[in-house]
Amino acid sequence: MESLRGTVGHSREYKLVMLGEGGVGKSAIIMQFISHRFPEDHDPTIEDAYKTQIRIDDEPANLDILDTAGQAEFTAMRDQYMRAGEGFIISYSITDRRSFQEARQFKQLIYRVRRTIDTPVVLVGNKSDLVHLRQVSVEEGKQLAREFRCPFFETSAAFRYYIDEVFAALVRQIRQHEVEMVQGSVRKGRRNHSLWSRLKAPFHKTQKSKH
Ligand SMILES: Nc1nc2c(ncn2[C@@H]2O[C@H](COP(=O)(O)OP(=O)(O)OP(=O)(O)O)[C@@H](O)[C@H]2O)c(=O)[nH]1
Numbered sequence: 001m002e003s004l005r006g007t008v009g010h011s012r013e014y015k016l017v018m019l020g021e022g023g024v025g026k027s028a029i030i031m032q033f034i035s036h037r038f039p040e041d042h043d044p045t046i047e048d049a050y051k052t053q054i055r056i057d058d059e060p061a062n063l064d065i066l067d068t069a070g071q072a073e074f075t076a077m078r079d080q081y082m083r084a085g086e087g088f089i090i091s092y093s094i095t096d097r098r099s100f101q102e103a104r105q106f107k108q109l110i111y112r113v114r115r116t117i118d119t120p121v122v123l124v125g126n127k128s129d130l131v132h133l134r135q136v137s138v139e140e141g142k143q144l145a146r147e148f149r150c151p152f153f154e155t156s157a158a159f160r161y162y163i164d165e166v167f168a169a170l171v172r173q174i175r176q177h178e179v180e181m182v183q184g185s186v187r188k189g190r191r192n193h194s195l196w197s198r199l200k201a202p203f204h205k206t207q208k209s210k211h
């Protein structure tokens with residue numbers, strides 16, 4: 001498996017993609033995670049890539065994080081990074097119901113491009129500090145995460161709440177996914193092996209009866 005080969009000799013690289021509608025705080029979350037800084041202004045992203053190394057569950061992880069454009073006019077590269085990414089953060093703002101509805105669209109887009117429901121995802125409701133402007137309840141976020149079968153966090157990039165947890169959860173999702181893929185192919189191998197043994201059985205018998 002390509003990704004497991006990457007672990008030999010150096011720490012594994014994880015390709016993470018940050019998705020979400022314009023202005024929900026995607027860049028702010030990444031900036032807080034990487035450099036403990038909070039950008040006050042909204043400077044619409046076209047596309048930015050960040051690299052950082054962290055330890056998660058006592059294992060090093062090189063993160064390659066792609067910050068994407070929320071604004072529709074910058075989304076030409078979407079299919080490419082949807083294919084190349086290994087894990088996705090789908091973010092919305094708790095102060096913006098439309099961005100919450102868009103989260104479902106992002107999940108569908110991942111499915112459309114990758115043709116599998118198994119892609120590692122974490123759902124994030126950002127701007128949790130803006131309680132007086134809340135339009136999406138915590139329960140609604142949890143419910144959507146249950147639907148996606150993925151971890152969920154309400155974050156505040158402004159106060160650096162649950163920022164590290166989001167990235168750690170996504171790397172764990174990817175690691176778990178890899179274990180399941182390996183186990184799945186071992187099981188498939190065993191099934192094929194036993195089918196092959198059964199198919200070969202009559203030949204063994206014929207050979208034995210000759211002696
Ligand atoms: N109060 C508060 N403001 C936030 C938070 N996160 C981001 N913001 C503000 O929201 C605005 C947009 O943040 P960005 O990080 O630029 O949003 P984005 O999702 O990257 O936007 P695009 O690049 O256009 O897709 C900025 O003014 C941020 O300061 C947060 O957790 N709390």
Ligand SMILES: [Mg+2]
Nearest residue numbers: 026027044045
């Ligand atoms: Mg941005």
